[in-house]
Amino acid sequence: MFLVTEDFKTFIRKYPITTIMVGLCTILAIITTFLGGYTIENIINLGGYEHELVKHGEIWRLFTYAFMHGSYAHFFMNMTFMIILGRPLERALGSVKFLLFYLLSVILTGLIINFNYSPNTVETGASGVGYAFLGMYLFITLFRKKMLFSDDRKFVITFLGIGLLSSLIIPSTSLTGHLAGMIIGFMITPLLLKKGARFQNSVNV
Secondary structure, three states, rough: OOOOOOOOOHHHHHHHHHHHHHHHHHHHHHHHHHHHOOOHHHHHHOOOOEHHHHOOOOOHHHHHOOOOOOOOOHHHHHHHHHHHHHHHHHHHHOHHHHHHHHHHHHHHHHHHHOOOOOOOOOOOOOOHHHHHHHHHHHHHHHHHHOOOHHHHHHHHHHHHHHHHHHHHHHHOOHHHHHHHHHHHHHHHHHHHOOOOOOOOOOOOO
């Protein structure tokens, strides 16, 4: 289920929201490169979250932080996760609900980051959304497990465990953003995911 098998044109047609979100992040990565790379100045100028700026009225940063990243490694890792994890969810929810899920995850995670900010830090990246995806998969694994093959459920639990462990041990990782995204994704899922929803080609096991 998590293996990408579509060609580029088919991917765009089947997963328009995933394509757009990855595209926006990629455009910002390209702009960042032309401006000299991932410096603090560039990250802030291109939408990164910084508490004092938000406090002084730049509330749009509670949304734009999710499209800018802190390094090339950060960018490539998050885009990989978004493509692998986002496709099946867009398929199960439909593009409209998936977009709503995405936007709510970004904004609510941004608000929690703002309430639990660390002084003199800049927050950025789509990791919170990625963990919201994992939160939805966790809900499905626990309460709608027939939507997933047993191997896929094991993958979700393993992936989530590795993700949470890395959040604790990797320096400069936003643990608040990751946990907030996961909890928000878990809580939003029953509001958006119909009980009869299925992943394409899934089989009850």
